[in-house]
Amino acid sequence: MPRLIAASILAGCALIAAAIYFGLRARPVGVAAPSSPPTAPASDERALASQVKAQLQAARPELAEACWPAGTPGSATYQLDLTFAADGAQIARGILGDRRVRAPGVEQCAQQKLPPLHVAPPGATVHLEVPLELP
Numbered sequence: 001m002p003r004l005i006a007a008s009i010l011a012g013c014a015l016i017a018a019a020i021y022f023g024l025r026a027r028p029v030g031v032a033a034p035s036s037p038p039t040a041p042a043s044d045e046r047a048l049a050s051q052v053k054a055q056l057q058a059a060r061p062e063l064a065e066a067c068w069p070a071g072t073p074g075s076a077t078y079q080l081d082l083t084f085a086a087d088g089a090q091i092a093r094g095i096l097g098d099r100r101v102r103a104p105g106v107e108q109c110a111q112q113k114l115p116p117l118h119v120a121p122p123g124a125t126v127h128l129e130v131p132l133e134l135p
Helices: 002-025 042-067 106-113
Strands: 076-084 090-096 126-134
Touching: 042 076, 042 106, 042 126, 076 106, 090 106, 106 126
Parallel strands: none
Antiparallel strands: 076 090, 076 126
């Protein structure tokens, strides 16, 4: 009986090894990785960042009123991580909080209350990191 179990395990390992070997050999060679979209030059990124900062300044009073907890002393700087498509539409956004300030839920509230941002069409995908100070 113990020999039968050992032989079964050995035969199963051999079958798995053969399946992996022949499965990997059947894959086509030279498959190119998907290319990433082109990115805008750094000079354009500065101009786009100033457009985003102007939109954030306009939305700041509403965000502070809706999201900043009453009675929280001081202020906090949050980092917005934004990605814009070639046509200038926002396609991704993340908000990183200021760990020095105890203001729970501000990031989530700002994600919900901040409208989608738009920039002049850069012609390529653009990633920006822009600060937002509250309140």
